[in-house]
Amino acid sequence: MIKFTIITLFREAIEPYLKASMMWKAADKGLAEFDFVNLRDFGLGPHRSVDDTPYGGGDGMLLRCEPIFAAIESVKTKAPNAKVILPTPVGEIWNQKIARKFADGGTENSKHFIILCPHYEGYDERILSLVDYKVSLGKYVLTGGELPALIIIDSIVRLIPGVLGGEKSAEIESFSDGDNLEYPQYTRPEKFRGMKVPEVLLSGNHGEIAKWRKEHSGKI
Numbered sequence: 001m002i003k004f005t006i007i008t009l010f011r012e013a014i015e016p017y018l019k020a021s022m023m024w025k026a027a028d029k030g031l032a033e034f035d036f037v038n039l040r041d042f043g044l045g046p047h048r049s050v051d052d053t054p055y056g057g058g059d060g061m062l063l064r065c066e067p068i069f070a071a072i073e074s075v076k077t078k079a080p081n082a083k084v085i086l087p088t089p090v091g092e093i094w095n096q097k098i099a100r101k102f103a104d105g106g107t108e109n110s111k112h113f114i115i116l117c118p119h120y121e122g123y124d125e126r127i128l129s130l131v132d133y134k135v136s137l138g139k140y141v142l143t144g145g146e147l148p149a150l151i152i153i154d155s156i157v158r159l160i161p162g163v164l165g166g167e168k169s170a171e172i173e174s175f176s177d178g179d180n181l182e183y184p185q186y187t188r189p190e191k192f193r194g195m196k197v198p199e200v201l202l203s204g205n206h207g208e209i210a211k212w213r214k215e216h217s218g219k220i
């Protein structure tokens, strides 16, 4: 069982994806669990404020420390070993190897991850004292951590044994260095608008098929 607690102001942006397809199946099988903490619940004052203007001036608002510390502490009192992931464009660039490490339990064998989704123009730097992993999805900037949270979760959960079909997970196992080989695939019909399935795939010769797939594989 791997567990993700997502701290966000925009649960509605994340939840539908986790209720569909493979993520839902993983949860249904008891292989993954997802829950949410509403950062707003830890906001300050009558307006439950979570942000403020930056010292030194500049555009926009920053997530302030108090609500974030309170939200994370509320999870950690129940799950002291949970590791905190912060999606941020200045984090370590996410890849298959890291996804696998996290699926295996991270560096300290924790299978409970708290994903803290930033929003607005950024966050008070002092929240980094709570963060175990800063993760970036690539060299571009998004408006918030919700899409990255989903990508991080999806790429980890599909590696949990039992989440994908037997054949597929075995295939992943055989490339456990994280560099999965992806080869071109075809299904019926054999001929579609003049485009034919490569002959070798229809041959029934498993040796030749394996060779062809290897030759035509792209490394991720």
Ligand code: 6GU
Residues within 6 Å of the ligand: 086, 087, 088, 089, 135, 136, 137, 138, 139, 140, 141, 142, 143, 144, 145, 148
């Ligand atoms: Cl993780 N967050 C944001 N806001 N932008 C990003 C990103 C993360 N990765 C690439 N761009």
